[in-house]
Amino acid sequence: MARLNYSPRSSARALASSRSNVLGLVVPLRPDVNVGVVMQFVTAVVTTARTFNQDVLLLTQDDPGSIERVTSQSMVDGLLMMDIEARDPRIPVLARLQKPAVLIGMPDEPRGLSCVDFDFSGASRLAVRHLWDLGHRSIAFIGSPPASLKRHATYADRALQGFTDAAASLGAASRSVACEADSPQLAKSLDAVFSGKNPATALVVHNEALLPMLREELSLRGLAIPGDISVVVIAPADVAKAAARPWTAVSIPAMDIGRSAVEMVMDRLSRDKPAELRLIAPSLTLGETTAEAP
Amino acid sequence: MARLNYSPRSSARALASSRSNVLGLVVPLRPDVNVGVVMQFVTAVVTTARTFNQDVLLLTQDDPGSIERVTSQSMVDGLLMMDIEARDPRIPVLARLQKPAVLIGMPDEPRGLSCVDFDFSGASRLAVRHLWDLGHRSIAFIGSPPASLKRHATYADRALQGFTDAAASLGAASRSVACEADSPQLAKSLDAVFSGKNPATALVVHNEALLPMLREELSLRGLAIPGDISVVVIAPADVAKAAARPWTAVSIPAMDIGRSAVEMVMDRLSRDKPAELRLIAPSLTLGETTAEAP
């Protein structure tokens, strides 16, 4: 084979074995998502897929039709779907198709599909707990853009929910704002959380796009990090570490999630394991942006 | 066919027709590229591919091996390659493969491959010309991260080259800096361009990631846009328009480029047209960030 420089033809192999060695990855491109984070997931999926000798077909239209097309033509052995909404209309379609599929996200009703996601709710709780332990009693949450919350993207909903719950159960004062990724909006959000008679002394920020601007906006207000205000971000580790002074962060482990997702489809393919739900546990990395409450 | 809910099996069709109806898209994920812009290209490619009834296989390892793998296994009918470097090592590999291929970018030697790209050089010239016409005589260029220039990503090189050429031919004072995407680096870059006895009165910025921070950094220096300083950005139109006050911009038409790229592979596939080089012409959109020189 080496001498003749032979390599098998995938189509013939697929026809005979009825396996394409291709996974479909559904990545809807909504304007409100953070492309950097999405790309990390995509990369993780493609890289892991290769270790299982699978390639990745990229589907960007969230039109359920394209899911049906690639499955009915047997182009893919399994499907991965990103950016899941609480009651995602694609889920019933997928569930009917009888193809191994994994959702990256946690919908209200998985309908027998496998799901994997970061425990965003736990991430928020961890962040709040850390700030509480440092003595902060008024904590604010700066979250995903309004559009993400409006369509109930599961990461946005759950991070916010976890924050609200944690603050309530600890008895901390709390407020939350949804924030677009530009500095006027950030300024408005900060105005909101620092107003009133019980201004926040700490922030939990779940919005990667705001990080480049946050430090400046705070210093414009005469607020030093972490002297006057502590900040915990929920973001990929490299984003958190890339800053001049690293953020204290609950890292979104995109690589782990992507890898899990692929492993789960492959499990269902080869050993047809039943559907499972996996939540990846959060962990907090200390940076230079949190300190005792003033 | 409709009644039986029939749909052909792609593998059988591919075997018999020796056409997979799949295009390979090579997207290396270097840390210095702007993922937002990359995603726009990817989206454009996938969307256009569908109009030709083609799907897209995503290859993220820039390892030339994966290019050879998908072609030798006949998984793809053609290849599109992004993020081209001046002397890209993948080009000789691709050229040898005898598969329709299109480079998105302009290498030093295309070796008979088709290429399509935005005319970044012309974009810079257009920006400089606009500023010159407004009376600016000292203009600075804030460009891609050093890493992009170091590896001679063709967009980075050519935008810078165009700027230097245009300033020289007009007789304008000019300087240029490569800038990482964080605010300390931006601050340092701004220090550089405003120092000396002939400080810049206008900027050409070819670095999307800096835009969210730029306005603030300038106002920290007491510089108003466009009163004290004019700014032209080279960036996708939506990025330029998304700002609170729209940037005067030479838009990177990601959709046009992606579409062209797909059209060119399809042309070579069906009518085996010869290789061609296409440069997409730049055009300037007036925003609120340029004005007469002070």
Next chain:
DNA sequence: CTGTTAGCGCCTTCAC
């Protein structure tokens, strides 16, 4: 123009 059939290149079963 319609209807038939021989492959496309591989996998997998079955006979040896």
Next chain:
DNA sequence: GTGAAGGCGCTAACAG
């Protein structure tokens, strides 16, 4: 264990 052959589902060429 090794080896031969049928068939996967479609396309394209060819005969009618």
